[in-house]
Amino acid sequence: MTPKVTTVGLGYIGLPTSALIASNGVEVFGVDINPEVVETINQGKIHIVEPDLGDAVAQAVEKGYLKAGTKIEAASTYLVVVPTPFKGNHEPDISYVEAATKEIIPHLKENDLYIIESTSPVGTTEKMRDYIYTERPELENKIHIAYCPERVLPGNVMYELVHNDRVIGGVDEASTQKAIAFYKDFVKGELHATNARTAEMCKLTENSSRDVQIAFANELSLICDKAGINVWELIDLANKHPRVNILQPGCGVGGHCIAVDPYFIVSEFPMESQIIGKAREINNYKSFWCAEQVVKAKQEFELKHHRKPSIALMGLAFKPNIDDLRESPAKYIVQRVLQNAQDEDYYIVEPNVESHQVFKLTDYNEATKKADIIVFLVAHNEFKNLEISEEKVILDFCGIYK
Numbered sequence: 001m002t003p004k005v006t007t008v009g010l011g012y013i014g015l016p017t018s019a020l021i022a023s024n025g026v027e028v029f030g031v032d033i034n035p036e037v038v039e040t041i042n043q044g045k046i047h048i049v050e051p052d053l054g055d056a057v058a059q060a061v062e063k064g065y066l067k068a069g070t071k072i073e074a075a076s077t078y079l080v081v082v083p084t085p086f087k088g089n090h091e092p093d094i095s096y097v098e099a100a101t102k103e104i105i106p107h108l109k110e111n112d113l114y115i116i117e118s119t120s121p122v123g124t125t126e127k128m129r130d131y132i133y134t135e136r137p138e139l140e141n142k143i144h145i146a147y148c149p150e151r152v153l154p155g156n157v158m159y160e161l162v163h164n165d166r167v168i169g170g171v172d173e174a175s176t177q178k179a180i181a182f183y184k185d186f187v188k189g190e191l192h193a194t195n196a197r198t199a200e201m202c203k204l205t206e207n208s209s210r211d212v213q214i215a216f217a218n219e220l221s222l223i224c225d226k227a228g229i230n231v232w233e234l235i236d237l238a239n240k241h242p243r244v245n246i247l248q249p250g251c252g253v254g255g256h257c258i259a260v261d262p263y264f265i266v267s268e269f270p271m272e273s274q275i276i277g278k279a280r281e282i283n284n285y286k287s288f289w290c291a292e293q294v295v296k297a298k299q300e301f302e303l304k305h306h307r308k309p310s311i312a313l314m315g316l317a318f319k320p321n322i323d324d325l326r327e328s329p330a331k332y333i334v335q336r337v338l339q340n341a342q343d344e345d346y347y348i349v350e351p352n353v354e355s356h357q358v359f360k361l362t363d364y365n366e367a368t369k370k371a372d373i374i375v376f377l378v379a380h381n382e383f384k385n386l387e388i389s390e391e392k393v394i395l396d397f398c399g400i401y402k
Helices: 014-023 035-042 053-062 095-107 124-135 157-163 173-183 196-227 231-238 261-268 274-305 329-339 364-370
Strands: 005-008 028-031 066-069 077-080 113-116 144-147 166-170 191-195 310-314 345-349 373-376 393-396
Touching: 005 014, 005 095, 014 028, 014 053, 014 066, 014 157, 035 053, 035 066, 053 066, 053 157, 077 095, 095 113, 095 124, 113 124, 113 173, 124 144, 124 196, 144 173, 144 196, 166 173, 166 196, 173 191, 191 196, 196 231, 196 261, 196 274, 261 274, 274 310, 274 329, 274 373, 274 393, 310 329, 310 364, 329 345, 345 364
Parallel strands: 005 028, 005 077, 028 066, 077 113, 113 144, 166 191, 310 345, 310 373, 373 393
Antiparallel strands: 144 166
């Protein structure tokens, strides 16, 4: 197979994107540094939980349109879909994008298309353009370079990759139009043309906006706890107003997007991003507060019953019904609670993960039967119809019983 598209990164976005393109009869070569991921995909299987992805990968591999490897193969279009985490000081780390680009550079030829889909700080696409032209000066203004961020919801990725609008920004008009022509073959949503810097900022703006909205709901939940008010009822009533739409509070904010992207703005524009920065603080504090509430409930139980309680910690994923634990506030809460453990029995539950390298996982039915204190951290569907004795102490941080 001579690929028309090479995708660098076969994670939660790279693999669905590769499968979608391949399902349209385009030869795709996917690259990942993890040989186990590569082997799994070449068997027509998947290594992540995402509805409809398994069938798409299986069919694409069977028909010969999708193949994976650990080394880049030459193509006419290159997609960079690698992680962009932040460093310890919350500064964005684009080293994965740089490494992927370095591997792509020797394979580039005139009229090729290079697209970054990874969430990136403003100016990253231009920085990679300059890097490419420094290494391959003969290609200057002879290839097309663009940025097109994904904007999909885990659990509905395969549908949203097709139907959501996309923002596409090239380093010049020709690059923008070349990228639009590429996406037009498999995206039914509208394709909005702009420049690379605006497209980069658009992605960061979308997730920062969500973070601010969630921070309002989480801050409201803290206020309502002190005021003795049911925050779920309050929000439901406030949302009866025709121009009010408050989101639901939770135990924090997680995932590789909303919990990370605002820092890309704050690190570069610290004086200007006051609300964005404060929202990050509020959402991080909510996770700390939830952990403290568990410790408080444990102490109150000991005083009342003169014995240590057993505690079920329900959920590790960053949102309901997925297996993605990246930047998960639930995982942070579990870690913090366990740091304060004093010989209590803990039952850690995550129904979407078979095993975890740190936590010993327990079936949710067993955990709720054995535990004295049940802490709902993630609103997985499995948790919503559990029969729980009235004698149990329940801490509901995600609205299971709202």
